[in-house]
Amino acid sequence: MDTERIPRHPDVGALTLQRLLEALVDPVRRSIVEQLYDAPAAVACGGFDLPVGKSTATHHFRVLREAGLIRQYYEGTSRMNALRRAEVEAAFPGVLDAVVSADRAGRAPAL
Structure with missing residues (x-):
């Protein structure tokens, strides 16, 4: 893991x-979260099925990282993304399950 290029992540308490x-x-960000929710391991930025271009996707990943939902790190030249499921669950029990369930039921969660 290349620690010099790891972006800043908020602490759980923050x-x-x-x-x-x-x-x-945003539905694109919910899609990223849902894909990570189902993934058995971290996913490279290019491994997502997204309806937006690379620069827009980069923006969405940054918003999710800064909100504390995902952790990003490098493996070689690939920026990897992992859902901070345990940390988010500890801070806000049930939120991720509710959001993913609502999206899968075809309705956006009332946020």
């Missing part, structure tokens, strides 16, 4: 429900 919910309002 996570706020407002910032988390604001990040989840």
Whole structure:
């Protein structure tokens, strides 16, 4: 793991429900979270099925990282993404399950 290029991540104690919910309002970001929710391991930025270009996707990953929802790190030249499931669950029990379930049911969560 290349520690020199790891972007900053908020501490668990700094996570706020407002910032988390604001990040989840966007359907592209919810799609990223849902894909990570199902992934058995971290996923490279290029490994997502997204309806946006690379620069827009980069913006969405940054918003999710800054909200504390994902952790990013490098493996070689690939930027990897992992859902901070345990940390988010500890801070806000049930939020990720509710958001993913609502999206899968075909309705956006009331955020």
